[in-house]
Amino acid sequence: MQFDIFKKKRLxxxxxxxxxxxxxxGAMIITQYDVIKGFSSIPKSIHWGLSSFYPTAASLDxxxxxxxxxxxxxxxxxxxxxxxxxxxxFFSLFGSKVTKVNNFLSVLSRGTATVFxxxxxxxxxxxLLFSFGQSALTGYFALFFVSFGFLTRAFIETLDEVGGHSxxxxxxxxxxxxxxxxxxxxxxxTPQMMSWILFMVEMNIRSATLVGILTGTGIGFVFDLxxxxxxxxxxxxxxxxxxxxxxxxxxxxxxxxxxxx
Amino acid sequence: MTTLLxxxxxxxxxxxxxxxLSDVSFSVNEGEFxxxxxxxxxxxxxxxxxxxxxxDTTDGEIHFDxxxxxxxxxxxxxxxxxxxxxxxxHYNLVERLTVIENVLHGRLxxxxxxxGMLGLYKEEEKERGIELLEMLGLREQIYKRCDQLSxxxxxxxxxxxxxxxxxxxxxxxxxxxxxxxxxxxxxxxHLKSIxxxxxxxxxxxxxxxxxxxxxxxxxxxxxxxxxVFDGSPKEVTQExxxxxxxxxxxxxxxxxxxxxxx
Ligand SMILES: Nc1ncnc2c1ncn2[C@@H]1O[C@H](COP(=O)(O)OP(=O)(O)OP(=O)(O)O)[C@@H](O)[C@H]1O
Ligand SMILES: [Mg+2]
Numbered sequence: 001m002q003f004d005i006f007k008k009k010r011l012x013x014x015x016x017x018x019x020x021x022x023x024x025x026g027a028m029i030i031t032q033y034d035v036i037k038g039f040s041s042i043p044k045s046i047h048w049g050l051s052s053f054y055p056t057a058a059s060l061d062x063x064x065x066x067x068x069x070x071x072x073x074x075x076x077x078x079x080x081x082x083x084x085x086x087x088x089x090f091f092s093l094f095g096s097k098v099t100k101v102n103n104f105l106s107v108l109s110r111g112t113a114t115v116f117x118x119x120x121x122x123x124x125x126x127x128l129l130f131s132f133g134q135s136a137l138t139g140y141f142a143l144f145f146v147s148f149g150f151l152t153r154a155f156i157e158t159l160d161e162v163g164g165h166s167x168x169x170x171x172x173x174x175x176x177x178x179x180x181x182x183x184x185x186x187x188x189x190t191p192q193m194m195s196w197i198l199f200m201v202e203m204n205i206r207s208a209t210l211v212g213i214l215t216g217t218g219i220g221f222v223f224d225l226x227x228x229x230x231x232x233x234x235x236x237x238x239x240x241x242x243x244x245x246x247x248x249x250x251x252x253x254x255x256x257x258x259x260x261x
Numbered sequence: 262m263t264t265l266l267x268x269x270x271x272x273x274x275x276x277x278x279x280x281x282l283s284d285v286s287f288s289v290n291e292g293e294f295x296x297x298x299x300x301x302x303x304x305x306x307x308x309x310x311x312x313x314x315x316x317d318t319t320d321g322e323i324h325f326d327x328x329x330x331x332x333x334x335x336x337x338x339x340x341x342x343x344x345x346x347x348x349x350x351h352y353n354l355v356e357r358l359t360v361i362e363n364v365l366h367g368r369l370x371x372x373x374x375x376x377g378m379l380g381l382y383k384e385e386e387k388e389r390g391i392e393l394l395e396m397l398g399l400r401e402q403i404y405k406r407c408d409q410l411s412x413x414x415x416x417x418x419x420x421x422x423x424x425x426x427x428x429x430x431x432x433x434x435x436x437x438x439x440x441x442x443x444x445x446x447x448x449x450x451h452l453k454s455i456x457x458x459x460x461x462x463x464x465x466x467x468x469x470x471x472x473x474x475x476x477x478x479x480x481x482x483x484x485x486x487x488x489v490f491d492g493s494p495k496e497v498t499q500e501x502x503x504x505x506x507x508x509x510x511x512x513x514x515x516x517x518x519x520x521x522x523x
Binding site for chain 1: 377
């Protein structure tokens with residue numbers, strides 16, 4: 001019996017591998033992707049990058065306007081994330097199996113989160129373009145929806161993980177539901193939740209660039225503008241500022257994590 | 262002696278096929294120290310949680326302090342729980358909060374929702390918390406975070422949290438199962454002396470038969486969801502251990518009659 005289990009597991013791994021290989025090969029045929037050509041073009045693109053995609057002294061003149069747009073993008077991302085976090089907190093309290101009020105609300109809030117999370121941020125931006133047009137609001141809501149879905153899911157997992165034991169103890173003392181949440185659940189889960197929020201801010205700054213290209217706002221728009229007008233030097237400057245901001249943010253969030261955890 | 266707790270023909274079914282308790286009846290007098298023993302999965306934890314209705318019963322009635330639990334609404338149940346302190350194997354503290362904050366959680370059942378949410382504790386409550394912690398030998402730890410404490414210290418915080426409720430009864434679900442022998446002895450001594458000096462009734466689930474025998478006024482043996490023994494520790498014989506634990510009994514190596522087991 002024991003051996004059968006191992007044999008079965010090995011067989012199913014092999015099967016999975018074969019299916020994956022078949023899919024990859026099929027996809028390559030359909031899209032006419034040439035592996036050799038794909039890899040041999042890497043040096044060429046590196047060469048192009050080095051020879052034209054770098055900032056020059058002239059492009060530095062555009063720095064102030066780039067920084068203003070970048071600042072807007074960062075603020076939009078932070079605002080979208082924090083507001084989404086507030087909503088996510090309530091939905092996750094209803095969704096988590098340790099803090100849920102009843103099964104109906106739990107399924108409902110998990111379902112809502114799944115829908116919002118599984119629609120990509122670019123898809124959200126395109127959908128919202130119809131309602132808000134090319135404005136900062138479109139980008140804001142696209143980021144907000146995705147963050148909301150993601151954070152709800154992450155918070156539910158945090159609550160499931162940290163909550164159980166202390167909830168039981170406080171329920172046994174006769175404490176009311178809101179008191180239990182505020183006195184026991186939040187103190188034990190805030191550090192992890194903070195950590196998720198910081199992660200989401202980082203993610204959102206990255207997505208905001210892409211969304212900005214679609215909605216014509218923020219740093220994404222600036223990049224698109226210079227790139228399409230063939231001003232690769234300034235476009236590269238934009239990329240560099242984004243990278244720097246993300247690095248600073250990562251440093252900050254690591255610092256905050258160290259302090260709160 | 263007055264009866265504090267009266268369990269009448271209680272059954273508990275989980276889902277469709279797990280009958281955790283079947284037709285359980287017993288009563289506990291005020292101030293009694295009763296241990297519940299039985300093999301893993303016998304239904305000890307379920308039994309304890311039925312008494313404060315953390316788990317609702319499928320059948321039967323539980324009378325506590327002249328009230329019938331099965332007839333209580335939500336608000337009355339919260340009131341009932343303030344009268345029953347509970348102590349857990351894994352202490353169930355909020356690890357990131359300080360010792361005193363955890364102890365004061367025991368008062369939340371008495372507070373309005375708003376006062377509870379804001380954590381508004383009275384000065385007397387704080388003083389009582391500190392007094393209890395000093396009694397349990399935790400004077401140095403009052404303002405420490407709970408994740409810095411040892412297991413035995415955490416359990417004492419758990420006891421203080423239960424005591425600040427001013428309970429009529431303590432339910433202890435394997436209070437020493439995660440502790441070393443020294444800490445175990447200390448916790449059991451505390452529980453026993455609390456029960457004696459404050460007149461608090463105690464119902465304690467235990468894995469260690471010898472501990473149960475040496476500390477209890479009465480032993481209740483549970484097996485397969487049924488009570489198979491209910492009597493004083495002196496009446497416990499090797500045959501009775503056998504009937505409670507079945508084939509596990511031989512591994513238990515219980516020294517019957519040994520009064521200083523740990
Ligand atoms: N929440 C639950 N849902 C379904 N079945 C449960 C649940 N809790 C307990 N059971 C089942 O009820 C039976 C009694 O469990 P219980 O936890 O009361 O036993 P126990 O005597 O406390 O065991 P242990 O000594 O291992 O703690 C077991 O068969 C268990 O699988
Ligand atoms: Mg148990």
